[in-house]
Amino acid sequence: LPDEPRVRDARRALADLVVGAAGVYARATAASPVVTPGDRVELAVEAVARALPVTVHAIAVPGATAAAERLALAVGAKQVWKLTAAVPAAAAPSLAYWLEAPPAPGHYAVRDPRQIGAPRTPAPLTADLELELGGERVHVVVPVVYAWTDPVRGERTRPFAIVPPATATPLRDAVMAPGKPGTLAVRVRAGRDGVAGTLALELPAGWTATPASQPVQLAKQGDEVTLAFAVAAGRAAAAGEARPVVRVGDQAWSLREDAIDYAHIPYQLVLRPAAVRVVPLALRVPAGRVGYVRGPGDSVAADLAHVGFTVDELDDEALRVGDLSRYAAIVVGIRAYNTRDAVRAGHARLMAYVERGGTVIVQYNTLGVVGPLGPYPLELGRDRITDETAAPTLLDGKDPLLTRPNPLGADDFAGWVQERGLYFATKWDGKYRPLLRFADPGEGPLDGAIVVARHGKGTYVYTGLALFRQLPAGVPGAYRLLANLIAGGR
Helix, strand or coil: CCCCCHHHHHHHHHHHHHHHHHCCEEEEEEECEECCCCEEEEEEEEEEECCCCCCCCECCCCCCCCEEECCCEEECCCEEEEEECCCCCCCCCCCHHHHHCCCCCCCCCCCCCCHCCCCCCCCCCCEEEEEEEEEEEEEEEEEEEEEEECCCCCCEEEECCCCCCCCECCCEEEEEEEECCCEEEEEEECCCCCCCEEEEEEEECCCEEECCCEEEEEECCEEEEEEEEEECCCCCCCEEECCCCCCCCEEEEEEEEEECCCCCCCCEEEECCCCCEEECCCCCCCCCCCECCCCCCCHHHHHHCCCCEEECCCHHHHHHHHHHHCCEEEEEEHHHHHCCHHEEEEHHHHHHHHHHHCCEEECCCCCCCHHHHHHHCCCEEECEECCCCCCCCCCCCCCCCHCCCCCHHHHHHCCCCCCCCCCHHHHCCEEEEEEEECCCCCCCCCCCCCCEEEEEEEEEEEEEEEHHHHHHCHHHHHHHHHHHHHHCCC
């Protein structure tokens, strides 16, 4: 058959099928989960003949000498070969192929179209075993992995990866400068022993960082340190992208690392270009403390604190018996009514707090909430605005929630990400008033993005706007809008 991609794919698939049917177990493991370019790694290649006799003719690993010559394994026999592989100094770090380049609108940008559709980037290091089964030779390629023992879950494995000498992972995706310098913090983590270098920021025009650079000294692989910079926007500075850069010797690296570690999926170390959005922000922060009721997976409390709000997170005990009167406003996180019994149980206390003059902002919840959401009847639906550029209509441009302390306009709805919002209010009592109107292309208008009611001396707000996406993404208008809702029209 001709040497072409379909034939090569079929040969690999058939080899895997033959080896699997024959009960051959083969694995290659590294002594370390990661290695840096130019370093060496200790490997162990093992083979077990579980059902049929197997003859191992050769084992080849790039950068290592041949590990074995002809060796016959009887049924039940196991053999382990030790070898050392040298990683080329020019080896590329193990990035997912769809994260190497910045994404295009609506899809990832892939530099090598031949990789499109593959579930992952090819393993950076493999072992090629030439085996003989029943008189026929087959080649099997196994990826090098790292294996360790978890005291609860037993043996676990993760992909072996090539990493830079140090990664630089920003602690926020966006840093706001609300009339004063913002804090840009970076976690620097060592990919090898003995890292000595510097960390600096590459900033867009008009921005400055203090200090200009900071030294990095990390003794052991896996050691880390967090370094902070004050980034300030000049008068003409616009929003842009900052890049943390670690310099080690004569090389510069700018990659972040994130670990995905859940019991139901394989462990993944995700490397991608490090970048932070830096944004000048014109924001008036209303006075008073804010109580925040966390929902699942939102960072709004930290985002508010980042721009100058004084925020206390309210736990279940605070919702049940705490003094709520000390707060100028209480913000309830996404899906908190869906997921926290104490929020539903504390609803009457929250409404009493509003009646006495407080402000409560409830962010989106999904259908099926047991019990009331507001002080008056309010029903949610599946209405949402999926076009993040959908034009807003201010139903009453003079409404205090749209004018104080930050006058809002169409510009405040520019640059939103992913969507406008979800699970809008669909039916509400006449005591509520809607503030905004949106429409997806080709669909009718929706008024349930924000509905507001006066209750006693205070203000209640329900909003399905995806503020929990906009704040960490650094959308200025979302900060200004939420600040106004927290102010409650004062």
